[in-house]
Amino acid sequence: MKNFKLPDFTLPAPLARLGAKLPQLPPTLALVTGLNLVLGRLLPREPLEPLIGKRFTIRVLDAGMSLRFAYGQRGFRPLFDAAAPDLTISARSRDFLALLMREEDPDTLFFNRRLLMEGDTDLGLLVKNTLDGIDLPRFDAARLAPSELLHRLRARLATPHGA
Secondary structure, eight states, X not given: OTTOOOOOOOOOHXXXXXXXXXXXXXXXXXXXXXXXXXXXXXXXXXXXXXXXTOEEEEEEGGGTEEEEXXXXXXXXEEXXXXXXXXXXXEEOHHHHHHHHTTSSOHHHHHHTTSEXXXXXXXXXXXXXXXXXXXXXXXXXGXXXXXXXXXXXXXXXXXXXXXX
């Protein structure tokens, strides 16, 4: 499973209709919590300074999700008002996962019309360049396979604490 390749998929349309009716706060909180956990560790604060005060929406088209958040002095936070975002980034869940796994780059997805940016195009370019400039570890989906998780759990349980 070393060379895991994400299959091409689109979530079924009924899932998008259902997702659009569900509260968007839980997945938004998961996103901002994850971003804040890596902020200052994997995601340096200095290159993000131009994003302070900016409002974003991430639309996962085939899941019916619209995650609305902002970046401020203290990090990322969910948005609760209806004000327009400065930048909206839209794609299918598969394409967002491909970005995370570094199977695809934003330029390729953008030029193939699989990643859409609406709003402040300069801000979109800044976000893209900032993300391109950050040396994030490669996300390996194979590490989430049940057999791999069990293997790591067994190894951790077999190792004495403090060893």
